[in-house]
Amino acid sequence: MLEIRNLHVTVGGKEILKGIDLDIRAGEVHAIMGPNGSGKSTLSYVLAGRDGYVVTEGSIRFKGKDLLEMNVDERAAAGVFLAFQYPLEIPGVTTMTFLKTALNAQRRARGEEELDAVRFLKLVREKSRPLNVSDDMLKRSLNVGYSGGEKKRAEVLQMSLLEPVLAVLDETDSGLDIDALKTVAEGVNALRSPERAMVVITHYQRLLDYIVPDVVHVLSQGRIVKTGGKDLALELEKSGYAEYGADAA
Amino acid sequence: MSEKATQHFIEVYEETRAALPGAGGWLARRREAAIGSFREAGLPHRRMEEWKYTDLRRTFEKASFGPAPVHEGAVVLPERRSASAFAAIDRHVLVFVNGRYRDDLSRAGHLPKGVELHALDDVLHEQWAKDLVERRFDDARQAENIVDLNTALMSDGACLRIRKGVKLDKPLHLLFVAQDAGASHTRNLVLLENEAEATIFETHIGEVASFVDVVTDIVIGDGARLNHVKLQDEAPDAVHLATMRARLAAEAKLSSFTLTLGCGVSRGQSFVLFSGEGAEASIDGAYALRNRQHADQFCVIDHAVPACTSHTLFKGVLDGESEGVFQGKVIVRPHAQKSDGRQMTHALLLSRDAAMNAKPELEIYADDVQCAHGSTVGELSKEAVFYLRSRGIPEAEARRLLVLAFLEEALDLAPHNQAKDALKLLVSEWFGEAAP
Ligand SMILES: Nc1ncnc2c1ncn2[C@@H]1O[C@H](COP(=O)(O)OP(=O)(O)OP(=O)(O)O)[C@@H](O)[C@H]1O
Numbered sequence: 001m002l003e004i005r006n007l008h009v010t011v012g013g014k015e016i017l018k019g020i021d022l023d024i025r026a027g028e029v030h031a032i033m034g035p036n037g038s039g040k041s042t043l044s045y046v047l048a049g050r051d052g053y054v055v056t057e058g059s060i061r062f063k064g065k066d067l068l069e070m071n072v073d074e075r076a077a078a079g080v081f082l083a084f085q086y087p088l089e090i091p092g093v094t095t096m097t098f099l100k101t102a103l104n105a106q107r108r109a110r111g112e113e114e115l116d117a118v119r120f121l122k123l124v125r126e127k128s129r130p131l132n133v134s135d136d137m138l139k140r141s142l143n144v145g146y147s148g149g150e151k152k153r154a155e156v157l158q159m160s161l162l163e164p165v166l167a168v169l170d171e172t173d174s175g176l177d178i179d180a181l182k183t184v185a186e187g188v189n190a191l192r193s194p195e196r197a198m199v200v201i202t203h204y205q206r207l208l209d210y211i212v213p214d215v216v217h218v219l220s221q222g223r224i225v226k227t228g229g230k231d232l233a234l235e236l237e238k239s240g241y242a243e244y245g246a247d248a249a
Numbered sequence: 250m251s252e253k254a255t256q257h258f259i260e261v262y263e264e265t266r267a268a269l270p271g272a273g274g275w276l277a278r279r280r281e282a283a284i285g286s287f288r289e290a291g292l293p294h295r296r297m298e299e300w301k302y303t304d305l306r307r308t309f310e311k312a313s314f315g316p317a318p319v320h321e322g323a324v325v326l327p328e329r330r331s332a333s334a335f336a337a338i339d340r341h342v343l344v345f346v347n348g349r350y351r352d353d354l355s356r357a358g359h360l361p362k363g364v365e366l367h368a369l370d371d372v373l374h375e376q377w378a379k380d381l382v383e384r385r386f387d388d389a390r391q392a393e394n395i396v397d398l399n400t401a402l403m404s405d406g407a408c409l410r411i412r413k414g415v416k417l418d419k420p421l422h423l424l425f426v427a428q429d430a431g432a433s434h435t436r437n438l439v440l441l442e443n444e445a446e447a448t449i450f451e452t453h454i455g456e457v458a459s460f461v462d463v464v465t466d467i468v469i470g471d472g473a474r475l476n477h478v479k480l481q482d483e484a485p486d487a488v489h490l491a492t493m494r495a496r497l498a499a500e501a502k503l504s505s506f507t508l509t510l511g512c513g514v515s516r517g518q519s520f521v522l523f524s525g526e527g528a529e530a531s532i533d534g535a536y537a538l539r540n541r542q543h544a545d546q547f548c549v550i551d552h553a554v555p556a557c558t559s560h561t562l563f564k565g566v567l568d569g570e571s572e573g574v575f576q577g578k579v580i581v582r583p584h585a586q587k588s589d590g591r592q593m594t595h596a597l598l599l600s601r602d603a604a605m606n607a608k609p610e611l612e613i614y615a616d617d618v619q620c621a622h623g624s625t626v627g628e629l630s631k632e633a634v635f636y637l638r639s640r641g642i643p644e645a646e647a648r649r650l651l652v653l654a655f656l657e658e659a660l661d662l663a664p665h666n667q668a669k670d671a672l673k674l675l676v677s678e679w680f681g682e683a684a685p
């Protein structure tokens with residue numbers, strides 16, 4: 001589903017990713033771990049298509065297509081979703097309006113029928129309940145005044161509503177209390193399917209107890225330095241990143 | 250001999266004065282005096298502080314406007330949505346074509362007792378009309394002087410007087426259509442006696458090279474309340490000049506909101522004078538400009554007595570090579586303690602070639618007051634656009650959502666719910682329009 005080959009990326013003139021190779025097949029969950037500043041978020045932004053992240057070498061193919069040729073919203077409509085490490089606050093745009101606009105824009109782009117207000121509302125309610133996202137939150141401006149945990153839950157709500165093909169979760173677990181962590185993990189697990197793939201970026205083994213990965217990668221200084229099974233996360237928890245050459249912060 | 254553009258209007262006056270309303274009476278004398286002052290001051294230009302960003306003299310050097318013809322035939326409302334923005338609201342409608350009242354197109358149903366609604370010609374013999382026309386504010390003379398041009402040439406207008414304690418049953422909609430090219434000079438007079446209430450909508454539309462010069466003189470009595478929603482959307486080669494002068498007695502309330510979709514050059518001037526304690530004025534607006542449009546908001550609030558509250562918020566978006574201007578002044582007189590005055594203006598530049606000039610000022614001579622002013626100019630947040638797009642919202646729609654969100658705070662101040670929704674819809678559709 002996702003094939004990354006020899007990916008080099010510079011940000012602000014500085015090379016951050018220095019030759020990433022990564023293959024993700026449908027149905028798999030990959031975890032990416034690694035020290036602060038190693039380039040995990042950079043990788044996720046490149047997948048989403050953020051400005052200022054310049055690919056100087058290499059390629060990314062998604063479902064057989066050149067992902068780098070697609071613009072940001074085309075990628076989303078094709079099924080790429082990034083749960084942001086730091087979700088942005090958007091004053092004046094209610095979460096409800098935002099969700100409806102996004103869902104219908106994607107449906108339109110895929111040639112599907114748009115949902116009317118009634119069907120949309122029903123769907124949002126259905127998806128919000130298990131994530132403990134209240135009606136009140138939905139009526140407020142997107143992420144404005146949400147607590148750290150609420151922001152992360154709202155990201156997962158967006159994901160369950162948009163039902164992406166490839167979901168990248170960038171530290172969706174950070175800032176969550178243990179109950180919220182379980183709720184979020186359940187939300188993610190509910191989306192797991194043979195047609196979907198997920199990339200879970202995290203610093204903590206704990207999340208991976210709930211979202212059990214098929215493959216774990218260690219990213220350090222812009223390179224994938226080790227790849228293993230779910231036990232690799234346990235090892236890292238014990239020994240840290242020292243042997244991979246910890247990054248300067 | 251004054252310069253050419255000024256001279257042009259003086260000649261128009263000399264040619265048309267005999268046919269203007271009020272010939273032979275006090276107004277004729279008032280017109281004489283006004284044209285004299287206009288000749289002396291000349292058309293305002295950018296070397297005057299209060300016209301620094303809007304040089305009317307240059308505007309009229311580049312494009313000259315003869316008097317708009319009296320249009321008696323059928324009227325084709327412009328296609329633009331602004332023409333029917335308030336159509337779904339139950340209201341009285343007065344239609345003015347090329348600045349002249351058209352009875353056949355108007356629909357002012359049965360009015361409550363105590364509501365007097367007339368065209369200008371019919372109230373000139375009344376003392377209150379004379380008082381309103383003759384009154385000056387003198388808080389910003391360079392800006393107010395241009396009213397002399399209107400006084401000299403005014404040909405028609407809506408005159409509303411509401412007797413003590415009477416409420417106008419539904420909004421009164423003044424619809425001004427510029428049907429043919431040329432200048433029109435309109436004078437509206439509004440007198441709300443104590444405890445009276447009214448809501449006025451005012452729409453200016455046109456697709457011709459018009460110069461619309463409209464002055465609205467307002468007196469709001471003790472405890473009376475006036476809501477005003479104005480929408481201006483005229484042609485790229487049109488000039489719009491509007492001056493509102495309002496005096497508020499004790500506990501009176503004025504809420505005035507203007508949505509400016511603009512024209513070539515537009516300037517909206519608001520003068521508010523508090524003459525009784527405990528009054529409140531909210532003079533707000535939103536604007537959305539594109540291409541080479543220029544829109545100027547000029548707003549002076551005079552806290553001449555204690556314990557009044559004023560609020561001014563203008564928010565706008567500027568695309569293309571458009572230019573926005575806000576000049577404002579809150580004056581608090583020495584004995585006007587407990588005044589509360591706020592004046593804010595915020596603009597979003599949607600293009601590199603758009604520009605905003607903002608100059609809010611405070612002139613405070615009392616010590617026990619709460620006053621604040623501020624202005625910001627920014628751009629759409631790239632991060633926010635990216636966030637929305639990353640969820641599949643196309644760029645144009647993402648920008649539209651964010652701009653609406655930005656303008657919403659101002660639009661929410663429009664003092665009539667249905668009108669507010671109509672304005673929001675217009676702004677939302679503004680994005681869908683292909684640039685002409
Ligand atoms: N605009 C920029 N200009 C220069 N360097 C940048 C810029 N943005 C990010 N970087 C650098 O890129 C490196 C990788 O950052 P990134 O956010 O991808 O790390 P990360 O692995 O997600 O870290 P964390 O675990 O702290 O979230 C960091 O050294 C960071 O300072």
Ligand SMILES: [Mg+2]
Pocket residue numbers: 040041042085170
């Ligand atoms: Mg990160």
